[in-house]
Amino acid sequence: MTYIVNDSCIKCKYMDCVEVCPVDCFYEGENMLVIHPDECIDCGVCEPECPVDAIKTDAEPGLEKWLELNREFSEKWPHITSKKAAPADADAYKDKTGKFEAHFSPKPGGGD
Numbered sequence: 436m437t438y439i440v441n442d443s444c445i446k447c448k449y450m451d452c453v454e455v456c457p458v459d460c461f462y463e464g465e466n467m468l469v470i471h472p473d474e475c476i477d478c479g480v481c482e483p484e485c486p487v488d489a490i491k492t493d494a495e496p497g498l499e500k501w502l503e504l505n506r507e508f509s510e511k512w513p514h515i516t517s518k519k520a521a522p523a524d525a526d527a528y529k530d531k532t533g534k535f536e537a538h539f540s541p542k543p544g545g546g547d
Contacts (some may be wrong), residue, residue, distance in 0.1 A: 436494045437472040438481060439501045442535040443489035444468055445530035447521065448544075452490060453517040462512040463544030466522070471509035474504060487529045512543045519523035519545070 440452075444467040453461045453468070459483075460474035470481075472493070482490045493502045528534065
């Protein structure tokens with residue numbers, strides 16, 4: 436079991452999860468974060484920190500797509516080890532659905 440980040444993070448990127456991760460397994464894209472599944476130690480401390488419920492265990496049904504997306508982009512995006520400010524419009528997107536189709540970006544984020 437590992438933890439993954441899903442589309443609820445897109446355009447929100449609050450980063451409370453990054454602050455508590457004991458192994459620094461988060462990577463930053465332009466508008467979302469991902470977890471490197473081989474670095475995650477399955478401790479679960481990040482999950483309750485996410486204000487948009489974007490972190491799930493990969494054992495939940497239907498999250499295979501997200502496990503692969505997290506794996507792929509954690510190999511491409513910059514490593515992030517400290518919390519940054521959320522986007523100015525994050526609150527406007529936190530309850531939106533369909534964010535992957537409308538807003539996902541494969542571009543890397545700012546990194547450390």
